[in-house]
Amino acid sequence: MKRRTFLQLGGMTAAGALLAGCQAENEKLIPFLIPPDEGVTPGRAVYYASACRACPAGCGILVRVAEGRAKKIEGNPLHPVNRGKLCARGQALVQELYHPDRIRQPLKRSGPRGTGTFTPITWDEGLSLLAGRLKALQRDRESDRLALLTPPLQGAMAELAAGFLRAFGSPQHGTFELLAPDWLRTAQRQCFGAATLPWYDVAETRYLLSFGADFVEAHLSPVHYGHAFGRMRQHRDTVRGHFTYVGGRMSLTGASADRWLPARPGSEGTLALGLARLLLDAEWHDAAALAAHGLQRDEMLRHLAGYDLDRVAEETGLPAAAIAEVAREFASTRPSLAMVGEAVAFQSNGPEAVRAILLLNLLAGNLDRPGGVYPAGGGPGPEQTFSELFPLIAKMRDGGIKVALIQGNPVHAIPPATGFQAALAGVPFIVSCATLLDDTALEADLILPDHAALESWGEVIPQAGGRAGVVGLMQPVVTPVCDSRPFPDLLLATAQELGGKVAAAMPYPSYLELLKAVTRRRLDPAGGSDFAPVWANLLRQGGDFPPLGDSVPDYRWRSDAAFPAPARARFAGAEQEFPLHLQVYPASAFYDGRGAPFPWLQQLPDPMTTVVWDSWVEINPATAAGLGIGHGDLVEVTSPQGALRLPAVLYPGIRPDLVAIPLGQGQRGGGRYAQGRGGNPLTLLAATVAGVAPQPAWHATRVRLTRVSAQGELVTAGHPQGSYRSDLLGI
Amino acid sequence: MGKLTSPYRWGMVIDLDRCTGCGACVVACQAENNVALCDKQQIGEGRGMHWLRIERFWVGTYPDVRVRFLPVLCQHCHDAPCEPVCPVYASYHNPDGLNGQVYNRCVGTRYCGNNCPYAVRVFNFYQHEWPPPLADQLSPDITVRSRGVMEKCSFCIQRIRRAKEEATGEGRLVRDGEVQPACAQTCPAEALVFGNLADPHSRVARLARSPRRFQLLEQLGTHPSVYYLKGGGREHV
Amino acid sequence: MSDIPVTAKSAGQLNGELLSSLRPPSRRWYLLVLLLGAVVAWGLFAFAWQLTHGMYVTGKNRPVMWGFYITGFVFWVGLSHSGTMVSAILRLSQANWRRPILRAAEAMTVFCIAVAGLFPLIHLGRNWTFFYMMPYPNQRGLWPNFRSPLLWDMTAITAYIIGSSLFLYLGLLPDLALARDRASGWRQRVYGVLAMGWRGSAHEWSVYRKASILMAALIIPVAISVHSIVAWDFAVTVVPGWHSTIFPPYFVIGAILSGVAAVITLMIVIRKAFQLEDYLTPLHFDNMGKLLLVISLLWTYAYFVEVQTTWYAHEPIEWEVFSFMAGTYTVPLLLMLIGNALLPIVTMCFQRLRRSIAVMLVVSLLVNVGMFIERFLIIVPSLAHKNMPFVWGSYAPSWVEISVNLAAVAGFTLLFTLFAKFFPIVAVTDVRELEVLQAEVPLGRAKLPAIVGEE
Ligand code: SF4
């Protein structure tokens, strides 16, 4: 009877439902009614080692491949940079491979530039188009009018690109990277004589003092330092490392700090020198270290005469007591270490402030010791990629560039105030090697699609995060999904098309052969032994991870190094008109924008704001209240350079005179998930600050806010009120 | 709890002092478990599908403001409120102490979702799609859930199963650290530690005895398999 | 107190008047049925829309996984209550004024519970697998989980549907025979089958009377258990605001309150539709009004107890739920308090108002508006502000849910309209029985003992 009753009640339901219920797909068949712990394991998977190039950290990855498809990316436990760990961006690499909007074959522009109308062509056509243009340059003796634009290249790839340009006869190789640590190399060179990147022994330190170094989300090597941070906190039995964060915006990294010092933007160098003076005054400094570096306390105190506590407190806007306490803690909790990051470096006085912080490490005796800083952490690298951009832009603007061959997405990632985008528009022939129709590809005349990372051979040399010469190897883990070609092989093929001395200069049948040759040269300079097993082993473990050497280069403060003297920070935009400082920062999921095309990352709530699928402007609640702005309202951010409409996020962890906008969104292209989403704060930035040499000063622009409407269309994963009610959970 | 006969009692320790809130675990879980893509509208409607979330709390006001991160996943309660209310045993307890979910049994009453105090159960309000070729990434080990069913963190049961099969083949028990769910595996700060709580020498069991230990909503008597370790505090300096 | 003025009419006249529902349908009746049918069809369309698209077409989300459907479910289960309860209680206590409304009340119960039973099925994420919940040996090797309150619900509701249908049918039996005797054609055959050869012999009557009393006595515990079980859907959970021991009695009282109000509304409608002013007099409304007053007072007490204990204990998350409810749903909350407490208590104290049909109509309708809101406010705010503040949320019903709920109202009315057209909606034999009673006891000025105990 019960059954019948229910049949009666449900009959109507069932009739309609049968239609919908019949849509079974095979994926759903296997576990039909079977609990997952009694389920079927359909076949075994294989793992391939490769490397992540989604940011310059260069972590090692293992790709789980089943059914001939890449299924899951895991960290490579053998890799010394990331030790089996990965960040969110690394996990999402697989979405580059299988992105539904990947460029499937070469495309030729068929409509006006920037409209995204392209006609599919074959590789033969594409290559001959490119080669035709290049041959025309050679014919007209204008070989120097080819410009190559790529991210900073390393190893075999750098060799290949340089060889190609040399043989072709062009000196134009732009390698701009928005967040590149050139500034740190420069400061290291000025202080210690070599343009290396430091390695911080965060795991063993007892007191970490970060001046705007956001090592959890982007700085140098997030996974490496994220791992070290965890160890610093809870790995040692009796020691829990303390963490103080300095910066006007509490970043994701800052959120983990025990103490937050919201120093006024541009005053961080002053704070460092103020701390230095407190250390020296109280003789808390490491006298032996000072002597070893040839520095005198009295001499230094003379330089520091202007940095008394009152002035420092006044300039930084911090309580004097807190500064004094931090100085005492930093000096007395050994080993300690100070890090400096982009929030400081990209101020107008960044270079000097960075040096002041390096000096602070020296004073406390933190150099070259466990739990401290090893100045020679990573090999030397480029220093001037930003200033070198300007002559290239000028040349483009003046018609000096006829063909631009671009890998990467500079149209989105270079602040328009540099004039790059406008100048590029004047280049007659633009070739883009992209995997998606990104902002740069949209401007291109010819698109020769690149392989995705998981389809490519390559070499990834981590920029930081270790002390020895780690080289990660990328290998294809699946057969290519699209009719694409790896960028280096494109260069080789082009050289072959060009023939003559260009072809002769590049005798490699493929990039893989070059890569092998370069690797062999590096590992086995004598060239005696059998390389095949060595190579196989490299592929299996994901690269060459030599053990830490005993000899650490001896770094000494240069006797001719000027004493750091950060000037008062300068800002673009008058204070009356633009009352707020602007900080742009890499969104933890998007980095400089290269994570934005991937839905997993769009969908990942931003850790600090919990916003999804959007960008936003962070405002201190008091400031917002003063301007009548509520959470989620649409506001217009205006700078001397431009204006941007974004939803407002009330952010208790930011100075009232500062607003912040994440980088990465605001792309015109980049596939269905990225395009037309949020805004690109780079459009607000002044390229350079008056009276300051060309250097990236991305935090030196002032803005004002105007409320537009209540329709910000902000979506946060966290409930706006519930996010303040941790008391209900007792955490 | 006494009636368990399995040599395993899987559990996790989440060290809030280590967790930086980076979100790597969230994406790892999504990648491992065929967790659906959700657009902005769906998340705005409260219909996001993440099995693991990082709760972020603001405490205090500027400048004395702090942030607390709290990774929340299914707590695999030993007295799971989600289990008895399910009319069809789709939410069930397995011998290893896991709260399992059989998607094809679930009729979609969402009762378990209401009764889970941790709000970790997510319901397929939509028929989620993976535009080709994104679907090529889907793991063959885990079903793709259709609309109308409930899902949630499984402690990556497919990985546990693989490890157990391997161990059984070699005639031994699963070794400590041999099986890692995707989230714990990727966590840069090693804030997440997974293992067998029934083995008192396992790393997770040792950590679970820490004086910093607490459990979420302990007062409800759900007896979670997840232990948290308190974070923060200047008292340690 | 005088009772129904039955003595003035002959048996034939009475039968004719009371069986007026059997007269051929008018154009207005067809119009009404058409209109109701259209609303039901719209609701079916909305449901089909949900079936083919997915639960996202409702307003539900995480954390509010239950919404208007379960509100509707609890509401209709509540409504179903009094029908049978009122009828059974009054039957047992031999309150004679009950007689003309018995049938309507009992039919109401059956249709309400049928409508209520549909909601949990509509509400399923995979409606097409509803049979997974049924206990029968099957190839899936799956037995439903009787630890789940949903199974208790299913059992209780099934029992209640069966019981209340039997109750209705039993009461209908002599009237069916009457109708059989007066009808012709196919109707006669149908009534004939349904009347199961009722002849009206003394033996039949004596068995019938015993059966009625027995049924009435049995149905009361079933009715109480049904709504207690529905309350357990909530009370046995760990959801703040749901997990409360007062819920079962509170739900039962609420159910009776809404049921009594619905019976009053029905009485007014039937009285008007079938011109039964002579049988449903202000006296009946006076009595029902008193009942409403008592129940409303009880309800108010229960509500007060629930809020007061929460307030006094001030357990943070529970109090959070209450504050959220009061803050976000202030208007519905006030409407509920007015409709369920203030209005009935104030008005039903006055005999003049109790005997005013217009006042009774307004009050009874508002009580049920209030009861619907009460169900909503029990379900939604608790879910919206559960234990984990980071995933608090909110809920607003979608057009689909609203349509289905409207279609439920229309569907119920339609069933009732059809029933009233094809079956005697006023219990003829019960009324006639009274007449017989009066004839047997020659008292002249009628003072009926049966209602002395009642008043
Ligand atoms: S830190 Fe950079 S290199 Fe490492 S996994 Fe993340 S994106 Fe890849």
Ligand code: SF4
């Ligand atoms: S990956 Fe680890 S550190 Fe990052 S949010 Fe998850 S638990 Fe926290």
Ligand code: SF4
């Ligand atoms: S956390 Fe929720 S879903 Fe997981 S076992 Fe506990 S009650 Fe069930």
Ligand code: SF4
């Ligand atoms: S939604 Fe599914 S798992 Fe949850 S109680 Fe209902 S049938 Fe069980």
Ligand code: SF4
């Ligand atoms: S244990 Fe597995 S399923 Fe659970 S949250 Fe972690 S990755 Fe996701």
